[in-house]
Amino acid sequence: MGLKYKKEQNFSEWYSEVIQKAELADLRYNVKGFLVHRWWSVDIMKRMYEAYRKELDRTGHKETWYPALIPESNLKKESEHAKGFRAEVFWVERAGSSKKKLEEPLVMRPTSETAMYTMYSKWIRSWRDLPFKRYQGCNVWRYESQTRPFLRGREFHWLEAHNVFATKKEAEAQVNQDMQITETVMHKQFGIPFIFFRRPRWDTFPGAEWTYAADTVGLDGKSLQQPSTHMLGQNFSRAFDIKFIDKNEKEAYGWQTCYGPCIWRMIASIISLHGDNKGLVLPFNLAPYQIVIIPILQKGKTAQIKKACKDLTKKLEKENYRVYFDDREEMSPGSKFYEWEIRGVPLRVELGPRDLANKQVMCVARHNSKKTAVKLSEVVKFVKKLEPTVLNFLTKQADELLKENTRSAKTFSDLKKELKKGGFVRVNWCSVREDGESCAERVEKDFSAKVRGLRVDRKEKPTGKCIVCGQKADEVVYIARQY
């Protein structure tokens, strides 16, 4: 009744099994690469969206909603961007029962720059309109060849923030704020640690001047890209004519940034970083049910036990906890234990005849399996104390995993050895401009690994030669296999 696969032995199967048995998603929908999201994952994602929206609002962003369809002519405007996304779009060219041809081919948004920026050019007129900070939470579509639930899909759910500033300096400050938002929400509230890398030139977002991307670990030690924030410079503002009259009454192009936290992919990290061999593990802030109460019934005491469970449910609900009294008669307590463990409910409360007699319950914390007998009168106090410890535990555990998975290599054969262990490998590197790309191709060919870029949180000085070509190293980069 529990899980068949072990996380550390069969990560990939374990991951699929958790998604299925925790009823996060169903893969059987009859369009390839499209997921049906069951209520357990939707509830979690809604809480994640809420946390992100709150922080984006707090930092001066406003939410706007844009059409799902983008005209081909918009997509074409910024040439690098068009080149980067054209291969990934679904086309909408006809409508109605006679499949009448539309005036212009449309694409389902793969990302919304080219929908938003045509409007920005109509709204932004003066320096007084800046900074202009907007975002939307939405689904986007990409025609990916390989798909995997919550990791890479033909449809996924994310947020995208698109800002315009009067100066380059302000735009740079926004990129820093985006990284801070990632820390505040993704790390502090979801327990997902990361390292922000400045991507090499050849791995920059199409149309951007540079890209900072947050990578985390967790999948077979592979790296997984979480939010990225892009300094767009004036590439798009020139292509989309986003101009304003500055304080000196001169016309100028806006400086732009964009930031794309992907709620859908963060669930992948929550599953893989926090989950264990019993299934999902959720912190209180994200769990659809925070506490399940399971009666252990005995003939003659059924009514009393149920009443005690109901009273406790009410008491905890009064304290604003999300509580589920699992009263299903067709299931044994044991199978209920398994179910809620797989689904990651932070606290299970058992109440049987002996507990009733002792005016207590048995509390079982999901994250560490610890059992504690707690007096009925003390349950609220117990839960309040437990609540913050779960997220702390999960965050610390994930932080340590990331730390353990960040190592150094001095030689090419060292690199091979370290990459086998998984995680990020720190090496000396010739260049992250175009001229370093051939070395990166070598690494990708030999090890299926990628140069993730330069650490953003600290300046690192190379002390020798490039680990691949042996020429003078200008940089220290991190290499990892990635999902």
Next chain:
Amino acid sequence: MGLKYKKEQNFSEWYSEVIQKAELADLRYNVKGFLVHRWWSVDIMKRMYEAYRKELDRTGHKETWYPALIPESNLKKESEHAKGFRAEVFWVERAGSSKKKLEEPLVMRPTSETAMYTMYSKWIRSWRDLPFKRYQGCNVWRYESQTRPFLRGREFHWLEAHNVFATKKEAEAQVNQDMQITETVMHKQFGIPFIFFRRPRWDTFPGAEWTYAADTVGLDGKSLQQPSTHMLGQNFSRAFDIKFIDKNEKEAYGWQTCYGPCIWRMIASIISLHGDNKGLVLPFNLAPYQIVIIPILQKGKTAQIKKACKDLTKKLEKENYRVYFDDREEMSPGSKFYEWEIRGVPLRVELGPRDLANKQVMCVARHNSKKTAVKLSEVVKFVKKLEPTVLNFLTKQADELLKENTRSAKTFSDLKKELKKGGFVRVNWCSVREDGESCAERVEKDFSAKVRGLRVDRKEKPTGKCIVCGQKADEVVYIARQY
């Protein structure tokens, strides 16, 4: 600086002007029939979604998210449904830069029955799985020929609930609950009154046994359809093979209902029912900003006035009000007044030098333009008292409008006269089955009006002959011009 058009003289232009000047939406996006939703409307819609989700959750529904794309083969499964929607779909047949043909043509969901029910048949096995109550909040796409912001669009935002029951009786009870939810949320929280009509046979949702639809008034006295709830019977469960083992261990088809509250269209009613010649009027629960504080500056007292405004902002924020201190230097107080009136902010607070001296502010309520001088120490109390009165006022005003716009007609020429005045006209009618359709066609041809159906909230007995054909009247129906 205010509005150019008057609501009672030029409703249509007034409506467009409010949408534009309150910055609810921008119509200039370069795909016909697709709206860009600016932050003011998104903020309102998010509050509306929240209210609806809360009530759907409370009544035992769970949210699930389905793909935006539906295979043609799904759409075809229920023949009436396919016939009804095929003319309205956008087709997705190709993907990628070479426009590779997909395995099967897909449609962008016009509604999600045929996406959801393929999955329901996989999940529902036993009577223990029932009732099965699910919903999603999402955008849908329909290839409409005539479009108008928030009323009819090629893309709009709604919720759709899709439920399965073991018995017809339970399904019928759900239809009643859906109507109750409409009352609890749309009427009680948004101030939009309605009459639920059982639609005539010829106007029933494609694939449903019968349809109850809530109509309201407001646009030139025209009727506007708000949520409808449909008794699907077993039509879809047979087409999609949604079977379960009942308590007697026999296989049976599920009884289904669906309910579609359209947040997007409810904004149309909020604009048109509550709005006035100064613009939008919002109740406290929906307003993005509930209170704006506007300083009336005077040389030498600027700093003091601003400080008093800031202190008051903080004080009101502490009470959880959404407050905006409008400190923009480039605008006069007068133009700020106009702006926030057009946007419908429930309360404007002005603070000038004389107010400062008197330790007071001038409070101006949006809904009735009433000005009140309020001591600074009394502002919180004043706001708390004002808050519920706004929604009460708006609801009562809208209720009365609907009541005034519901009249009777005894003859065909009476009907003509009454329809000219607008609203719903009560008449004797031969039949709401197929055999009554020719009379309905006559009414539509002569008056561009439609039979909205039988009142659901009361049984009405016809007392004479059909107003059109003169044959025995079996029913009392309501006729209205509709948007």
